[in-house]
Amino acid sequence: MNIALIGYGYWGPNVAKNIFANKKLRLHTICDLKQARLDKAHNLYVEQSKYETDYRKLLSNPEIHAVAVAVETSAHFQVVKDALNAGKHVYVEKPFTSTVLEAEELTALAASKGLIIHVDHIMMYHPCIQKIRDLIVADELGDLLYIEAMRMNLGQIKKDVSAMADLAVHDLSIIDYLSDGKEPFYIKAVGEKKYNPKESLTFLMLRYRDFIAHIQSSWISPLKERKLIVAGTKKMVVFDDMKPSTEKLTIYDKGVDVLAGSDVEYEDYAVKMRVGDIWIPYIPEQDALFNSINHFAACIESGKPSDSGPEQAIRVLKILEQADQTMNA
Ligand SMILES: NC(=O)c1ccc[n+]([C@@H]2O[C@H](COP(=O)([O-])OP(=O)(O)OC[C@H]3O[C@@H](n4cnc5c(N)ncnc54)[C@H](O)[C@@H]3O)[C@@H](O)[C@H]2O)c1
Incomplete structure (x- = not known):
């Protein structure tokens, strides 16, 4: 072809x-x-x-x-x-x-x-992100609590898009993929138009029905970070794309166990931090x-x-467009 x-x-x-x-x-x-x-x-x-x-x-x-x-x-x-x-x-x-x-x-x-x-x-075509999806589908992580994404570096500042459109688009497509196309009902962004007619630094907050998400996008950071935390009630996963390919994904058997009670407002409600094994799964090396x-x-x-x-891309663009409308409002 x-x-x-x-x-x-x-x-x-x-x-x-x-x-x-x-x-x-x-x-x-x-x-x-x-x-x-x-x-x-x-x-x-x-x-x-x-x-x-x-x-x-x-x-x-x-x-x-x-x-x-x-x-x-x-x-x-x-x-x-x-x-x-x-x-x-x-x-x-x-x-x-x-x-x-x-x-x-x-x-x-x-x-x-x-x-x-x-x-x-x-x-979505990165083997580590595909592994996280497999873990979610197999209920290894439990119920999703939150997703935290950081994508920052010094540059490269683009004039025709904001850092959010350029960088958060990756994280929004990951969330869409991990959540089977769930759409947020609350969207709020703040950003700074520094050195550029569009925002070169943005923080985006999203509330989905079952979890919340926070996405940082920056072209004016002293650090290069490409990090994603997916926290579930059973386990938590950290994907660090700056690490060598065999060490990018870490699974933490960490969380909070509820010992007593079912309503956090009542006095009999008690929790205990759970700190268990940490492991790095083998992920075959593939180019996304x-x-x-x-x-x-x-x-x-x-x-x-x-x-x-286009169906997925439109879901992602709708979030970016709504986020733009909330920017600093
Ligand atoms: N998937 C990723 O991880 C990833 C990473 C970086 C960039 N991108 C995307 O790739 C695209 C390009 O980004 P970039 O950083 O390479 O931009 P760039 O400005 O470095 O390159 C764009 C190139 O397109 C050429 N061009 C523009 N209009 C043209 C036309 N009508 N006909 C022929 N050539 C034309 C320009 O001359 C330039 O060489 C953007 O959409 C960007 O978001 C994706």
Whole structure:
């Protein structure tokens, strides 16, 4: 299956590498507006791919079955729309679009043409996140209490999106995946527009029916953190994406046992902290981006919708859009 990549900036090379590594796909053309970026691509892929500065030209090529879109978020809508109108299946980087309205228009367009849209909610394809989901499904964690996510670094500040749209989108897609698409009924964000027209630091609070969540997103942190705590009544899990691949996930048999009573307001209510084993499960080393692209290829082959298709992406975008409306209100 021939695929073209549109956008070879910071992230595009990673997408190219993983398309190239996939036996189902052939990296037919690499496109970027900037010739200097294409020269870099050419150094790697030489004549194995074609190179193009105008994406509209490659869209008219019937040899190309699908496109991967890794341009700036604000440009996703137009490029994806043109690709769908040209009859191409679409892999698009997160966040899907800048607004829910744009996402809904693209979703309807893809449906009318029988085309696949796969949004790269990459963390759903991470083996550690998949392991956490397995633990939840097997009731190893008990009832979910809270999810705490931290995604921070110094930079890279983007002008067309806030840190929340750029970073919290990962955590929102994780929560959506872990909770089978549950939607929050309370959303509140605070943020700071520092060094940027959009927020470069945000704290997002969410209340779901059964649990609460807190997501920190920052481009102005002295530390690089990629951390997720999923706390259940039976066990708690910490995913630290900055650790080596074999040590990223830690399961804590820690929690609070209720010794007596059932109502916290009454005096006979008593609890005891439970501190048990801590272990690091074996997780086979896999590249999440490879898995995401592979899932896209499998969806095209089978005609089945992507697990991170537009339906899920719209749920995530709706939260981001509502959060934006509550920002500092
Ligand atoms: N999945 C992840 O973990 C992850 C990580 C980083 C970035 N991203 C996403 O990848 C996308 C790109 O981000 P980036 O940091 O690489 O941005 P970037 O600005 O570094 O690169 C974008 C590239 O797209 C090119 N471009 C823009 N419009 C174009 C057009 N019409 N035709 C051809 N080329 C065009 C630009 O010249 C540039 O080289 C964003 O949606 C971002 O959110 C995803």
